Amino acid sequence: MNTNDLSTFNNYESEVRSYVRGFPTVFHKAKGYKLWDMDGREYVDFFSGAGALNYGHNDEKMKQKVLEYIQEDGVIHSLDMASKAKAEFLEAFHDIILKPRSLDYKIMFPGPTGTNTVEAALKLARKITGRTNVVSFTNGFHGMTIGALSVTGNAFKRKGAGIPLNHTVSMPYDKYLGANDLGLEYFERFLEDGGSGLDKPAAVILETVQGEGGLNAARMEWIKEVDRICKAHDILLIIDDVQAGVGRTGTFFSFEPAGITPDIICLSKSIGGNGSPLALTLIKPEYDKFAPGEHNGTFRGNNLAFVAATQSFQYWKDDALEKNVQTKAERIHAFLEKMIGEYPELKGSHRGRGFMQGVFCDVEGLADKITDKCFEHGLIMETAGPNDEVFKLFPPITIDDEGLEAGLKLLEQSIKDTVSSEKDAVTS
Structure with a gap:
């Protein structure tokens, strides 16, 4: 294959494919914050594999380490047997990531994806507490397998399960009921009232920034209050840091500014370093209760x-x-606040924090049109939110000043062109 012809994918790949529809070209080469297609056209990547490539494409030092390992015939597949590579990973994660943050967790390898770590966390929380229900939050997204879907808010994705999604209760996320309302008095009142109909849950699961749900960023005081409620009522707190973790919000773990210590942490995506599939479930030692082989893959x-x-x-x-x-x-x-001010046609408002920010467009379909225009100009970006109403910026966290400015310039041009086209359509 030596062209950008998509006929092979159209002829043989399932209709469920999605990203290829938004980015209709055949990519071949990638380095840092750049991608190239088969025709050699260059793109700035503000997508980063939906957060799986926080360090960019083909980081040179990671690439060399992997090549050296392959050259020495290092074991590739080993289930959960001991290996030199795993030992070095465990030691480095403990010494560089956990210990300096005064965190103490057992590390479980539940499988290669984000939904694997969520499933393991939910299963473990139920085993530890002997309870069934899990509380999640509006617009949360935790994965596409049945357990993870049950704590996911998106109606379209939930419908795909084909069966009832039970044993979960959804509560309002921060600012869901208004900008100044923590929304947690409602939750705690349900826990305290024997007539509320809410059985005491095994766990609460949340993202500190809802990546797929629209880049809703919880306030630190809200996160702290959730933590307090969980402790007061003997409920486990699970932080899903699959997308918001590994530096994307500005600290390795997204919850660090809140000063909390979750009972269970879910990591995947960029924890694999160069985009290699890997997931971790971090468990406080006192909750490390799976029997050998009770959960595996x-x-x-x-x-x-x-x-x-x-x-x-x-x-x-x-x-x-x-x-x-x-x-x-x-x-x-x-930059985003400037765009919101200069282009009132967006009816925009800022969302997110760190390197997961975007603009909510209160105009149906506008965010999608902007990301389509971005692709035309050579910028890879996607939308988020239940109705794809937020265009979101996910550059690699290692991007240099030149790359960031190049991407922002392309985004500004795309916004300008889209707004102009919308005006022309109205007046014609």
Whole structure:
């Protein structure tokens, strides 16, 4: 194959394919924050594999470590047997990530994807407490398998299950009921009132920033209050950091600014370093109650991911990357506020924090049109929210100033062109 012809995909791949419809070209090469298609056209990547490529494409040091491992015939597949690559990963994760943050967790490898770690967390919480229900929040997204779907808010994705999704209760996320309302008095009142009809839950699961749900960023005081309620009522707190973690919000774990210590943490996507499939379920030692083999999976020992991930932790040996992300996040925020002010046609409002920010467009279909125009101009971006009403920026957290400015310039041009086209359509 040597062209951007999509006929092979149209002829042989299932109709369920989605991203290829939004980005209709055949990609072949990638480096850092750039992608190239088969015709050699260059794209700036503000998508980052939906958060799986926080360190960009083909990080040179990770690539070399993986190549060296393959060259020495390092074991690739090993289920949960001991391997040199796994030992080095476990030690590095403990010494570089957990210990400096005064965090103590057992590390479980539940399988290669985000939904795997969520399923493991839900199952473990129910085992530990002996309770059934799990509380989730409006517009949350936790995965596409049945348990994870049950705590996901999106109606379209829930409908795909084909069966009732039970044993969960949805509560209002921060600001869902209004900008100044924490919304948690309602939740706690239900827990305290024997007539509320709410059985005491096994766990609460939440994202501190709802990536797929529209980049809704919870206030730190809201997160702290959820944590307090869980502790007061003997409920486990699960933080789903699959998309918001690994530096995307400016700290390695997205909950760090709130000063909490969740009972269970779900990690995937960029924890694999270079995009290699890997997921972790971090468990407080006192809750490490699965019997050997009680929860397992064939692909929970991805040694290539261990190798790349171990190298990726070198970014976190000091605070240089963290400060860089926070500084550039301010630049992104200022840019988006400028766009909202200069283009009132967006009917826009800012969403998110860190390197997961975007604009909510209160005009049906407008966010989708803007991301379509971005692709035409050579910028890869996607939308979020229950009605795809938010266009979201997900650059690699390692992007340099030149790359960030190039992407923002393309986005501004795309907004300008889309707004102009909409005006022309109205007047014609």
